[in-house]
Amino acid sequence: MGRRIKKGVFITSFTLFCIVGILVLSFQIFKAQFDAKKVLREMHSKNVFPTSTMIPYYEDEIHATYVGDLSKPKVVLIHGSPGYWYDFKNIFTDQNLLDNYCIISYDRPGYGKTSVSVKKRLSDQAKIAEAVMNHFAKDEEKFTVLGHSYGGAVLEQTILDYQDKISHAIYIAPCLSPEFQKAKWYNLLVSGGLPNKIMPHELRISNLEMLALEEDLGKNEKRLKEIHIPTTYIQGKKDILVPYQTQEYYLKHHKNVNYSLLEDQDHFIPWSNPDLIIKAIQEKPFIGSVEQKGKELQKVLAK
DSSP: OHHHHHHHHHHHHHHHHHHHHHHHHHHHHHHHHTOHHHHHHHHHHTTOOOEEEEEEETTEEEEEEEESOTTSOEEEEEOOSSOOGGGGHHHHTOHHHHTTOEEEEEOOTTSTTOOSOOOOSHHHHHHHHHHHHHHHOOTTOOEEEEEETHHHHHHHHHHHHHGGGEEEEEEESOOOOTGGGSOOHHHHHTSSHHHHHHSOHHHHHHHHHHHHHHHHHHHHHTTGGGOOSOEEEEEETTOSSSOTHHHHHHHTTOOSEEEEEETTOOSOHHHHOHHHHHHHHHSOOOOOOHHHHHHHHHHHHHO
16 A cells, blocks of 8 residues: 555656646746847837836836837736736837837736736736826826736726726736636646746746636626726637637626627737737727627728
């Protein structure tokens, strides 16, 4: 019996080690492709020169970057988990967009150059988004705010808590359904002990965010009917990270939505099809039925 137990422990430990090793290796390969210096060189080659700024936040700072004229309408982009401001590099470099908007993104707590420590609660994430808007706002200016993946959950909370600061909300493959955002077995697996210690910093931060997500989204569900600002929602059926049925869930609770469910899109729309985001930013939101809005957005994205 003792040998069987030892063998079982060995197999479990070895399997765990392999899983963590694969996660670490995969992330490092992914991160190398999106290194900040590399992205900036790419943007400079397209004659786009972002301005970096540090926004005071109590004893810490939020790192934000913007491109364009600050006197123009502003768009704030919120990245996923893990992620960085430059995940939206393809949005920053669209010249037609820059002719009409100032594009802003920031490193969320725990990521990039932001010194604010990880915030597990969406309400705390929303406070960071508000601080960014306050920094760039002039008078009673309102923003278009876009959230991708976990950034979509941050956007939802920001709307609920600071709705008067937002004129148009854009969800891109967002994490909004409590049912679909339950902590996975691997989140629990790497939440403590040796696996947690050997994980890259960004993955540890991401894991902490994911562990609290279901509870916070559940609390928000009762408040979704409070949302009255025009909202755009883009989701792909090939998304393997956020189930596309999330969109159906959201439409049950919020009616002022211009939505699109696309057959050939995956989770990584900011990289694979940034034109969808650019068109969504440029299109003026309108009021109408959910069905009318869905059909209209399909036409816009098909152009």
